[in-house]
Amino acid sequence: xxxxxxxxxxxxxxxxxxxxxxxxxxxxxxxxxxxxxxxxxxxxxxxxxxxxxxxxxxxxxxxxxxxxxxxxxxxxxxxxxxxxxxxxxxxxxxxxxxxxxxxxxxxxxxxxxxxxxxxxxxxxxxxxxxxxxxxxxxxxxxxxxxxxxxxxxxxxxxxxxxxxxxxxxxxxxxxxxxxxxxxxxxxxxxxx
Amino acid sequence: xxxxxxxxxxxxxxxxxxxxxxxxxxxxxxxxxxxxxxxxxxxxxxxxxxxxxxxxxxxxxxxxxxxxxxxxxxxxxxxxxxxxxxxxxxxxxxxxxxxxxxxxxxxxxxxxxxxxxxxxxxxxxxxxxxxxxxxxxxxxxxxxxxxxxxxxxxxxxxxxxxxxxxxxxxxxxxxxxxxxxxxxxxxxxxxx
DNA sequence: AGAGTTAGGAACCGAATGGTACAAAACACA
DNA sequence: TGTGTTTTGTACCATTCGGTTCCTAACTCT
Numbered sequence: 001x002x003x004x005x006x007x008x009x010x011x012x013x014x015x016x017x018x019x020x021x022x023x024x025x026x027x028x029x030x031x032x033x034x035x036x037x038x039x040x041x042x043x044x045x046x047x048x049x050x051x052x053x054x055x056x057x058x059x060x061x062x063x064x065x066x067x068x069x070x071x072x073x074x075x076x077x078x079x080x081x082x083x084x085x086x087x088x089x090x091x092x093x094x095x096x097x098x099x100x101x102x103x104x105x106x107x108x109x110x111x112x113x114x115x116x117x118x119x120x121x122x123x124x125x126x127x128x129x130x131x132x133x134x135x136x137x138x139x140x141x142x143x144x145x146x147x148x149x150x151x152x153x154x155x156x157x158x159x160x161x162x163x164x165x166x167x168x169x170x171x172x173x174x175x176x177x178x179x180x181x182x183x184x185x186x187x188x189x190x191x192x
Numbered sequence: 193x194x195x196x197x198x199x200x201x202x203x204x205x206x207x208x209x210x211x212x213x214x215x216x217x218x219x220x221x222x223x224x225x226x227x228x229x230x231x232x233x234x235x236x237x238x239x240x241x242x243x244x245x246x247x248x249x250x251x252x253x254x255x256x257x258x259x260x261x262x263x264x265x266x267x268x269x270x271x272x273x274x275x276x277x278x279x280x281x282x283x284x285x286x287x288x289x290x291x292x293x294x295x296x297x298x299x300x301x302x303x304x305x306x307x308x309x310x311x312x313x314x315x316x317x318x319x320x321x322x323x324x325x326x327x328x329x330x331x332x333x334x335x336x337x338x339x340x341x342x343x344x345x346x347x348x349x350x351x352x353x354x355x356x357x358x359x360x361x362x363x364x365x366x367x368x369x370x371x372x373x374x375x376x377x378x379x380x381x382x383x384x
Numbered sequence: 385a386g387a388g389t390t391a392g393g394a395a396c397c398g399a400a401t402g403g404t405a406c407a408a409a410a411c412a413c414a
Numbered sequence: 415t416g417t418g419t420t421t422t423g424t425a426c427c428a429t430t431c432g433g434t435t436c437c438t439a440a441c442t443c444t
Contacts, residue, residue, distance in 0.1 A: 002419035003412090004420085005421065029402085043422060126362065156352075159375065161355065167354065170321065184348075195439075197390090223432095232394085238390085
């Protein structure tokens, strides 16, 4: 029984996430943020609390969507063995990074380095990291590895994952990516 | 034949590097920078050009000192085989990261994610990355690996290196670090 | 001691920062 | 067609940003 909102809050949050993902928290000024979200200051502060809470919301969004999809893919038996899924994930990331102009990297990884958003953001990021680790771990367990072995290997793979995403943001070359993936294969016991 | 400088420019640059290392480029405001360097604005702009050129100078400093030392260590036969040196380096990093309160990570890695300082900074960072890769590569060649094999493995190790440093900045646990190192051992062909 | 030169520090600059206040606009409902 | 409610946009806020100006202090050399 009042004036309806003229923008889609979810869509605006998506745009905000893309900006934070690209340039980080501080470098994303409020005016840039408003431009990306295609709303004005009034709507912004009416719909959300402030810049930081929008940042936290985008972290949640990344967790729900990107991390969620990734973990789901890692746990999907239809995509082959656990090892197959892990390698496929790395292949996708490498392909993405090689594309000219795509220098985003991983929002989780970038945000971990950024250290913005206070302790609340840090807690979210650690939870996301654990979730990713568990995704790798379960994929390995699907291949018959016992809990402790799978955990250890999963952590090694998680490390390689973050490393690859840093290099992707730095501008990864095709053969560099191929070499990285070959090492992941070695972690999976697939000697080549 | 004039008034001498009251501060050590090299020492001030060291402090500037520590600040950029910790919080990144944008988050390090000029006043914070001046506080860390223990000089006032007049001296700052007299001795250096501006904030960005100081940032670039700290990147050079990191390259000269930290990256230089690391590569020197990797190439020092007195420290054991090439594999020994690589594992020792990872062990040192893991120990450092586990220490409570040390959440700096690697300046090179942080700066790669930060994407600040323009194309000049980017060129320096890519050069540093290549230098590190070559350090790993030569260490592996010392163990008898041929050029192409060493190159591929070095890149995998470089990836693990960056991943470990991201996790270190995120707050690495002791067993997480141990698991990561175990995977590096696997890359080195030392099955365990 | 005096001249010449450079460092230091404070005042000042416009622009941009994140955030607030408020009036006008646009709707739902009676 | 009002009436009440919420959104929207604009004007405004103090603060901080990186950077400049300029005068004084401190030194070296003759």
